[in-house]
Amino acid sequence: MAAVLLVLDALVILAGQWHRGLVTVDDLREAEVAREMYEGRGHVIPSLAGRPFVEKPPGFPIVVSMAYTIAGGQSVKAARCVAAAFALASLAAVYLLGRRALGIMGGALAATFLAFAPRFVITAHEILLDNALTAILAFSLLFWWVGAEATEKHEKRRWYAAMMFTVGLSFLVKGLVGPAVFAVAFLAFCVASGRPREVFHALHPVPVAAFLVPSLGWFIPFLCWGSKDLAYEFLVLNHVGRALAGYASHSRPFYFYFETIWFGFFPACCILPLAVLGAWRERNTSHGNPGLLFLSAGLGPMLLLSIPRAKDMVYLLPAYPALSLLSAWWCVRFVSLTGTWLRINLHILLAVSLGFGVYVLGETAAILIQGEGKVTLPLLLLFLAAALFLAGAMVRGIRRREPGEVGIASVFIVAMSWVLWFSGPIAAEQIDCASWRPALRAVFGAAGDREILLYRPDDERRGGCAFYRDRVAPEYKKAEEVALLERMARDPPAVALFALVDGDWPKEIKKAAYSEGVNLAEELRVPYYKRTLVLVRAAR
Secondary structure: OHHHHHHHHHHHHHOOOOOOOOOOHHHHHHHHHHHHHHOOOOOOOOEEOOEEOOOOOOHHHHHHHHHHHHHOOOOHHHHHHHHHHHHHHHHHHHHHHHHHHHOHHHHHHHHHHHHHOHHHHHHHOOOOHHHHHHHHHHHHHHHHHHHHHOOOHHHHHHHHHHHHHHHHHHHHHHOOHHHHHHHHHHHHHHHHHOOOHHHHHHOOHHHHHHHHHHHHHHHHHHHHHOOHHHHHHHHHHHHHHHHHOOOHHHEOOOOHHHHHHHHHOOOHHHOHHHHHHHHHHOOOOOOOHHHHHHHHHHHHHHHHHHOOOEOOHHHHHHHHHHHHHHHHHHHHHHOOOOOHHHHHHHHHHHHHHHHHHHHHHHHHHHHHHOOOOOOOHHHHHHHHHHHHHHHHHHHHHHHHOOHHHHHHHHHHHHHHHHHHHHHOHHHHHHHHOOOHHHHHHHHHHHHOOOOEEEEOOOHHHHHHHHHOOOOOOOEEOOOOHHHHHHHHHHOOOOEEEEEEEOOEOOHHHHHHHHHHOOEEEEEEEEEEOOEEEEEEEEEO
C-alpha cells in the first residue's frame, strides 16, 4: 500500500508538466534569469533584462541554467523538470524521515499529505525557487532527526554537518530566509525538549564549516565582484526592507498564514490542530519526541514568517514537510482503527475526496460545454466511471470498517482529480487566460525582429519580452528617459514599450522627448491589466 501511495504522489507532481507553458510572473522571471545565466551573463551576479538582479542568490537559476545546457538551449520543459525534481525531492525527504520515525506507512502517509496539499502541488507546477528551498530544508530536517537520535558525539556531529551543509545551500536559494527559518525551528525544539546541548553539537567547528562552505562560496565572490550598491540592495533592501515595510501586493497582517493554511494545507489541515495539541501533550514522553520535533519545525517557522509585513502563501511552503510529518505522526499515534472515531473519519474522508472530484469534474465539464477544452467526451466519461467505482469501494469499505480500502480509494480519487486538473482543460484555460499573454503576443507581432526597449517594466514584461524572443530586452529606469530616447534616435528600427496609466504619457518622457527633439510615433496600443501597453518608435 505504501508503494501505491508513493507512485500516486509522484504522478500528481508530474501530471501536465511536459506541456505546461509559462503562466505566472514567477515563471517568466525565473526562466529568463536562468536564460541570461545560460547565455554567460554571470553566475555570481544574476541578471534580468540585462541588469544585475540580486533579489535572491543565484542558486535556483544556476540549476535551471544547467538544465538548459543539458537540453541544448532555453526550454520551458527543462525549467519545469527542475521544479518537478525539487518537489519530488521534498517528497523523498519526507518519506525517508517518516519511515525512520513513524514506519513505512507513516512515511508514505506524510508524503501523501504533502503531495496532495494544494499549495505544494500548485507550486510544484510553477518555476519557483520555493520548490528548491522546501526540498533543501526537508533534507535538513531529515539530517537533523538522525543527528538528534545519535548517541555518539562523532556520529551526531557528522549528521549535523550534513544538516548545516544543506542549511548553507538554502542560503544560496533564498538568502537569509532559509537559515533563519531552520534556526528558529532548531532552537524551539532544543528549548521545548530540554536538550540545549544539541545547540553546542550543531555549533561545533565541523558543522559550522559545513554551513560556511556553500554560503560563503557564493557570498564572498559576490562582495568582491559586485558593487557596494548591489550589496546594499541584497542585504538591506531585499532582506531588512521587505521584512519591515513589505510591498503593496504582499503586505498582510500577522495572522495571514493562520488563515490561509486551511486552504494551502488541505486536507491534512483538518487534523492539524489535534496533531499540535497531541505533540505538545506528549512532549515529555519517548513517543512524543518525533511529534515535538515536527511541531517545532512547523510552527516555529510559521510564527517567524508571520512577523515580517511581506507575506505570501508560498513563503510558508518550507514548513509544509514538517506539518505533513506532524499530521502523519498524530494519525499513527492516536487514530484508532475501531469504534466511533473510525466511522467518523471514514465518512469525512469520503466527503472530502468525492467533493474534490466532483468540483474538478464540474469545472472540466463547464469548459468543455463552452467548446474550449481538448479532452474528449469518452475520456471524461472514463474518469466519471472510475470515480463512481472508487466511491462504491469507499462505501463498501465503510460498511465493512476496512480503513485501508477506504483510504486507497480516496487517494485514487484525489490523485485522479489532480491529474485531470493539471493535464486537462482547467490547466489549458489557466495558461490561455494568463493576463500578460494577449498583450505581449500583440507586442511581439507588431515588433517583429526589431529590438524592444523597456521603460520601467514589471517582471512579466522583463521576462516575456526576453525569454520568448531569445534575446535580452534592455531596461531603462526612471531618470534614464534621455538615454532611452537617445538610443531610439540612434537606432531607428528599435521600438520602446511603455505601460501608460489612463493612457497618459509620463511627464518625464514628455520632457525628455521635447529636449531631445524626438517625436514618438505609436505603432500599437493594447490593454494590459489596468493600464495600456504602447509600442512606439522614434520619428524626427
